[in-house]
């Protein structure tokens with residue numbers, strides 16, 4: 508007799524969402540979590556704390572730049588980092604407790620401790636072994652190490668340490684111009700740090716639509732971030748009060764160095780499956796250290812599934828959530844499905860950057876005939892009145908059929924705006940469908956409609 512229909516290992520957005528959906532579908536469910544709180548990387552040390560710090564620092568920036576123009580006058584605000592950290596922590600706490608509440612509400616058992624799959628259908632947590640008809644691996648990811656760099660989470664930090672700093676660094680060096688590096692770089696630049704980003708490649712945020720990428724880099728540079736592209740970091744040396752980053756410039760192989768109070772290593776993340784017992788029971792892994800799965804998230808061992816950052820695909824909370832729901836439905840005998848062609852990606856800087864579907868470069872490479880509808884936020888009344896006219900919407904549609912193929916937005920609320928295109932794409936909509944949909948005035952979303960109009964007879968306010 509199994510103790511549970513499903514045991515999920517890991518309570519991040521993949522694991523906890525899977526657990527809730529399993530319970531809703533009538534399955535007896537347990538979730539193993541080794542941390543003291545539920546919610547995984549996302550709620551504890553990822554999405555949520557980083558967005559709290561982005562919000563707080565953006566409010567400070569607003570207060571010191573635009574308040575006076577809008578007639579809000581008075582003494583200029585100062586930063587109390589301890590208080591800001593307390594605000595961040597309270598945001599984390601309410602969210603992690605919220606998941607605990609949802610577990611109780613849905614009668615999900617939280618098995619506290621680190622789980623190990625000791626045999627198919629068997630999970631051991633501490634001294635106890637639990638039988639399960641199905642097991643879902645949702646153990647997430649950890650920061651990738653960088654050769655020659657030893658992390659101490661004080662002076663040489665990953666994102667986890669960068670979110671816990673007790674002093675605003677005078678000089679912050681960031682290795683890696685990906686999403687995490689740029690979001691945290693924005694936070695500290697707004698709080699007054701001198702931020703230098705070292706990136707191995709010749710562009711920031713690889714994979715992003717190139718036109719958006721170029722605008723994004725310009726805007727961040729205007730905000731005070733310095734970029735050194737084509738920089739191959741060789742090592743970081745810890746000195747008394749500073750760290751020294753050594754790197755070579757790929758274009759001429761010249762040796763360079765940079766001093767910083769804090770060095771943030773943000774070179775990506777890798778799946779975390781340590782001490783899970785996977786090799787002992789013969790679970791296949793990919794060359795990149797991910798748990799190998801088929802199209803239905805099944806590993807090579809019957810009734811063991813895997814989802815989220817531990818498997819192939821973009822390391823995003825909402826991708827993990829969708830897979831969590833789909834696996835629960837599959838286990839319950841339904842037809843779980845994830846449309847990997849419509850997974851939005853968002854960078855929560857100011858302005859935000861958001862995208863879904865294909866980039867112009869991908870369409871060119873595929874030889875697909877397409878058209879581009881572009882609209883600048885300068886033509887959007889709401890954006891202009893909020894000092895947010897920088898940026899644009901770029902909608903890509905099939906040249907013949909007008910079907911939407913992708914959308915790339917840099918501008919205010921881009922992370923929210925992108926979802927109307929996600930819905931449109933799920934319904935196989937054309938740019939004209941979007942253009943003929945009435946959008947309330949004055950809203951930022953009118954820029955989306957204008958971009959869709961630009962795919963046809965032309966935008967109105969361009």
Ligand SMILES: Cc1cc2nc3c(=O)[nH]c(=O)nc-3n(C[C@H](O)[C@H](O)[C@H](O)COP(=O)(O)OP(=O)(O)OC[C@H]3O[C@@H](n4cnc5c(N)ncnc54)[C@H](O)[C@@H]3O)c2cc1C
Nearest residue numbers: 517519521541547548549553554622647815816822823824
């Ligand atoms: C700084 C930062 C900012 C981010 N911002 C965003 C963002 O804005 N939007 C976004 O979509 N994504 C963001 N991400 C990525 C996002 O956090 C991950 O994609 C997401 O958390 C993956 O979910 P998951 O469920 O696969 O794993 P995780 O959230 O990593 O959760 C896995 C959980 O499993 C537990 N676990 C592991 N092994 C065991 C075991 N053997 N026994 C018991 N428990 C175990 C871990 O303790 C952990 O709690 C960010 C990440 C970072 C680091």
